[in-house]
Amino acid sequence: MGNDPIFSTDPSALWQQDGDFKSGFVTLIGRPNAGKSTLLNTVMGKKVAITSSTAQTTRHRFRAILTRDEFQMIIVDTPGLHKPHDALGEELNASALKALEDVDVIAFVVDASQPIGRGDEWVVEQLKSLDSKKICVLSKMDLVTSEQLAAQQKAAMDLLLWDAMVGLSSKTGYNVEAFVEEVSYLLPPGPAWFPTDMETDQPIEVVIAEFIREKILRSFTEEVPHAIGVAVDSLEYVRAKDLHRIRATIYVERESQKGIIIGKGGAAIKSIGTQARGDLELLLGTKVYLDLMVKVKKNWRRDENQIRRFGYGEGL
Numbered sequence: 001m002g003n004d005p006i007f008s009t010d011p012s013a014l015w016q017q018d019g020d021f022k023s024g025f026v027t028l029i030g031r032p033n034a035g036k037s038t039l040l041n042t043v044m045g046k047k048v049a050i051t052s053s054t055a056q057t058t059r060h061r062f063r064a065i066l067t068r069d070e071f072q073m074i075i076v077d078t079p080g081l082h083k084p085h086d087a088l089g090e091e092l093n094a095s096a097l098k099a100l101e102d103v104d105v106i107a108f109v110v111d112a113s114q115p116i117g118r119g120d121e122w123v124v125e126q127l128k129s130l131d132s133k134k135i136c137v138l139s140k141m142d143l144v145t146s147e148q149l150a151a152q153q154k155a156a157m158d159l160l161l162w163d164a165m166v167g168l169s170s171k172t173g174y175n176v177e178a179f180v181e182e183v184s185y186l187l188p189p190g191p192a193w194f195p196t197d198m199e200t201d202q203p204i205e206v207v208i209a210e211f212i213r214e215k216i217l218r219s220f221t222e223e224v225p226h227a228i229g230v231a232v233d234s235l236e237y238v239r240a241k242d243l244h245r246i247r248a249t250i251y252v253e254r255e256s257q258k259g260i261i262i263g264k265g266g267a268a269i270k271s272i273g274t275q276a277r278g279d280l281e282l283l284l285g286t287k288v289y290l291d292l293m294v295k296v297k298k299n300w301r302r303d304e305n306q307i308r309r310f311g312y313g314e315g316l
Helices: 036-044 087-098 118-127 146-159 176-186 204-219 255-262 264-284 304-309
Strands: 022-030 062-067 071-077 105-111 133-139 164-167 229-238 243-252 287-296
Touching: 022 036, 022 118, 036 062, 036 071, 036 133, 036 176, 071 176, 105 118, 105 176, 118 146, 133 146, 133 176, 146 164, 164 176, 204 229, 204 243, 204 264, 243 255, 243 264, 255 264, 255 287, 264 287
Parallel strands: 022 071, 022 105, 105 133, 133 164, 243 287
Antiparallel strands: 062 071, 229 243
């Protein structure tokens, strides 16, 4: 699987801790584009979750594992909570709210550059009855003035009595380590639940499909990105060539969208493949041969069975 795996099946990677060791689950929750996935990647020091400016980029309840000598933190990234317009949106909201159950710490991520609104207030209402520790994260501090930050801090404090509050910038790395320290302080004593060399519990096929979908989100605008689903059909490691051969299908809802994704003379699909291959080679630590197909599956976002077949939302 390469020299820098994010997946582990080696039980020897587990170790015994003393009584001072802490562990627990931390859920990142918030509105779309609040910066949850970018924060997760910065905390992990590498790309494990996809990001883009498109709303509903995150469709999986993604779990990453940060292990240090003093603690193991299982960080759960969730779809942004929003007003749903179809079955997919309802499923993503259900997935995000489900991730609040039985966790040790909830991190409410707010874009510091955008005024706190009714959507943020609704999210906080979902937190009030929960026993978990709660930390407010004011993200994207690189985009605000000190006066804007002060106003946002006051607005956030008016919403809830937080156990901690941190302002940070995932883009610059400012105060991200302070966030990790605050969360680790709130974690209860406990064992390491995952091998120490494991960085996500997601199946490798899911991560590959998401990396491909990210390139589509970043390449197209308007309605096309939301109509995209990606499934990995086969994944084969060719040991003699130290190469992974991947075949994946990009699903759209209409023939016109298929034409857009393929592009004139196949230019668009070729560009998507080239961009995705770079990330996949870093992920897998080998060369990658990527074969992409595009198929039409009409109105799949309104079909709960198809949504779950793609692995989105509560189908995980």
